Every structure is written in structure tokens, then in C-alpha cells.
Amino acid sequence: MTSATARQIVLASRPTGGRAALSDFRLEDVPMPVPGEGQVLLRVDYLSLDPYMRGRMNDARSYAKPAQIGEPMPGESVATVIESNNTALPAGAQVLVNAGWVSHTVANARDLSPLSADGITTRAYLGVLGMPGFTAYSGMAAIGKPKQGETVVVGAASGPVGSLVGQLARIAGARVVGIAGGAKKCAYVVDELGFDAAIDHRASDFADQLANACPKGIDVYFENIGGAVWKVVLPLLNQYGRVPVCGLMAQTSGKNADADDGLAATMRAILTRSLTVRGYINYEFLPDYRDAFLRDVGGFLRAGQVKHLEDVAIGLENAPQAFLDMIDGRNFGKVLVRVSGEV
Incomplete structure (x- = not known):
């Protein structure tokens, strides 16, 4: 002792x-x-x-x-x-x-x-092999389900959850666009993690940059932010788009507690574009995905296919x-x- x-x-x-x-x-x-x-x-x-x-x-x-x-x-x-x-x-x-x-x-x-x-x-x-990594893996496996050639956009892309989400989507053959705060984080997700593009959500022309980075729209948006970022992503979501929701950092921080949440526009888009918006807590997927997560992500990590x-x-x-x-x-x-x- x-x-x-x-x-x-x-x-x-x-x-x-x-x-x-x-x-x-x-x-x-x-x-x-x-x-x-x-x-x-x-x-x-x-x-x-x-x-x-x-x-x-x-x-x-x-x-x-x-x-x-x-x-x-x-x-x-x-x-x-x-x-x-x-x-x-x-x-x-x-x-x-x-x-x-x-x-x-x-x-x-x-x-x-x-x-x-x-x-x-x-x-x-x-x-990467713990709760954050499993949150990324299970959300994409059960809800996001990225396919070859689709466009996946990832909120908080340089964080422990978002960074793995994007790398898994890349391994699945999707085009991956990250959203992060600041030039350093955006450079990291492109240069080190292999995302196709990264957009700084603090930029004055954030909405235009995201639209230009997703010319075919967004098939999967991994929601980790909420707030103003969600309102920019929403118009770009394609028919049958999937949105795993694991976090709402904009609300969690307390900065945007009184901001307009755009609920009416969100609900209309869910209806008219047949969107799947699924909130989840990682442990609900443990029985179905934990073994595969440790096998797959552990293998990717040891092979150098995933960085953290x-x-x-x-x-x-x-x-x-x-x-x-x-x-x-x-x-x-x-x-x-x-x-x-x-x-």
C-alpha cells in the first residue's frame, strides 16, 4: 500500500x-x-x-x-x-x-x-476498444449501416467516437466527411484518419462548405453535436437517410440551451424523406455486437487500419x-x- x-x-x-x-x-x-x-x-x-x-x-x-x-x-x-x-x-x-x-x-x-x-x-x-469505441461500432452496425459509395457525415469527427465512426465508414467503402472545430482537428481527420473531407463548423460559410463536400447529399449522419450543426445537416439528408444519435454536445455544454431547436423542420423531414433517426445508449447493443466489436476493431487496430x-x-x-x-x-x-x- x-x-x-x-x-x-x-x-x-x-x-x-x-x-x-x-x-x-x-x-x-x-x-x-x-x-x-x-x-x-x-x-x-x-x-x-x-x-x-x-x-x-x-x-x-x-x-x-x-x-x-x-x-x-x-x-x-x-x-x-x-x-x-x-x-x-x-x-x-x-x-x-x-x-x-x-x-x-x-x-x-x-x-x-x-x-x-x-x-x-x-x-x-x-x-477505441472501450465504451466510446463500442458506441461508434454499434451505432454504425445497427443503425448507420454504411454502404459502398454512400456519403457518411460524422459530427465531432476528431473525438474518440466520431474518429472511429469515420474510419469504419471508410473501411466499408463510403465517402466520409467529418465535422470538427478548428483547422487543426479538420487537418487531423483528413491527413491522419483518411476522411475524404473535413469542415470546420465554426466557419462563417460552414453550410456552403458542407453542401459542396456532399454533392450527392448525405446518406448517413452520425449525430454527436445537435444544435446549429444539425440544422445545417438536415436539408442535405437523402431519402432513406439514417441518423444514429449518440450525443448532443451543443445542448450538453449549456451554450445553446435556449436556441431554436428546429423541431418542426426536423419532424417534417423525417416524414417526407423517410428518415431513420434512432437514439441509442451503447449498452443496449452489447449482447449482439460486443464480440464482433472486439474482434473487428481490435484487428483493425493491430493491423494499423484504425488510429486513435x-x-x-x-x-x-x-x-x-x-x-x-x-x-x-x-x-x-x-x-x-x-x-x-x-x-
Whole structure:
């Protein structure tokens, strides 16, 4: 054991006015947890920060229970066993654990997923081979279903979900257009990820640029943004277009909470163009697609057909700022926090 105390970041208050702030979080020192019979003590190495966490800060009905005031923020981590009362998980074993924003935790073996690097860094199981990657894979496999020669447009294209969506569409033979914020991110999705084009949604002529990049319209739009971007995409959707909806970052950030959402135009387009607009939470597809996801994306990753980028903050105390930066789009790649200085 490396310390007599552990640390955690708890939800100190619920955001007001839609925007989250540093004051909504609190860093605490707590007693080091002690493993009971059959349990293990884990040192968190990497914590995953993801957009869904913003919704958990609200006391509102959703697909998951809200975070509670005074309790650690939720989150998945890669962790190392440092003390074991279970022969199946010896000291040194690495696992996936849903422990939240903490430095150490105690867990039962049945609640952990042992990891084997197998040529891939274990922290990849928080990104391209984890929940974000599965969100991309399952949404495209079950809803998007890109075909050879179709046009696929991807919102938040440089992020951990959008970047894999576009690469999977490219592998399927589609023309891929990414939407991202800023020249650096747009260059990355074209030059590094192999998208056919990328459009900066901050550009004054964003609508014209997107239309020019999609001369045959849009067959699949992977929705990760909402707001003003959706209103530009909507007129370009082709008959029988498919729209997997996994996120609405424009609303999540709180920036556009009062903006006109264009609901009437959206519903009319769904009707007149026979659009499929399907919201989903990734875990509903786990039984049907998890094995294929690990096989296919793991294979693409090892073969160099899929690339991924990580944006790593150092220290648990810096998780709140890294999280707020992500919500505002200031990150570049999958956001992780390196919690342990020993990794």
C-alpha cells in the first residue's frame, strides 16, 4: 500500500444555468479502503472522462441514476491490483473498473474485467476498444449501416467516437466527411484518419462548405453535436437517410440551451424523406455486437487500419478542468486522466 489516505473528487453542487463550473466539484482526502474477504484493493491508473458525465450531474430523469451530492463522480478506469484477497486477481493484475473519480477503490472480482495488453496499451480499453469505441461500432452496425459509395457525415469527427465512426465508414467503402472545430482537428481527420473531407463548423460559410463536400447529399449522419450543426445537416439528408444519435454536445455544454431547436423542420423531414433517426445508449447493443466489436476493431487496430488519439491530463486534481475543457470542445482526442504517478 502506497499511502494511508486516498483521494476522490465528489459532486459538490449541481450546475445552474446549464453550464458546469469548477465549483461544482470538490477534491477530498479519505481513508484508504481496506479489502474484505475475496476482494482486492485497486490503484486507479487512468480515469476516463466522457460527455455522458455532464448529464449525471443533473437531478433529472435519464437512462442512468444521477450522481449524488457528496459522492464521487462516476467513471470507468484502468486500475492495478495492489493488495489481493482473491487468488484469481493477484497483485499487479490490471483491470477495468467502474469506480468513479477516485485514486483507490475496493472491489469484488465479479465486478472487474481483467485486461491483457496483447500488443495494445490497456488504456485503449477506455477509448477505441472501450465504451466510446463500442458506441461508434454499434451505432454504425445497427443503425448507420454504411454502404459502398454512400456519403457518411460524422459530427465531432476528431473525438474518440466520431474518429472511429469515420474510419469504419471508410473501411466499408463510403465517402466520409467529418465535422470538427478548428483547422487543426479538420487537418487531423483528413491527413491522419483518411476522411475524404473535413469542415470546420465554426466557419462563417460552414453550410456552403458542407453542401459542396456532399454533392450527392448525405446518406448517413452520425449525430454527436445537435444544435446549429444539425440544422445545417438536415436539408442535405437523402431519402432513406439514417441518423444514429449518440450525443448532443451543443445542448450538453449549456451554450445553446435556449436556441431554436428546429423541431418542426426536423419532424417534417423525417416524414417526407423517410428518415431513420434512432437514439441509442451503447449498452443496449452489447449482447449482439460486443464480440464482433472486439474482434473487428481490435484487428483493425493491430493491423494499423484504425488510429486513435489520446488527450491525457496529469493528476486526479486536474480532472474537473479537463472535463470542462472537453465539454467546451477544447480537448483533442480521447480524454483521460493519469491518476497514478507510478504508471
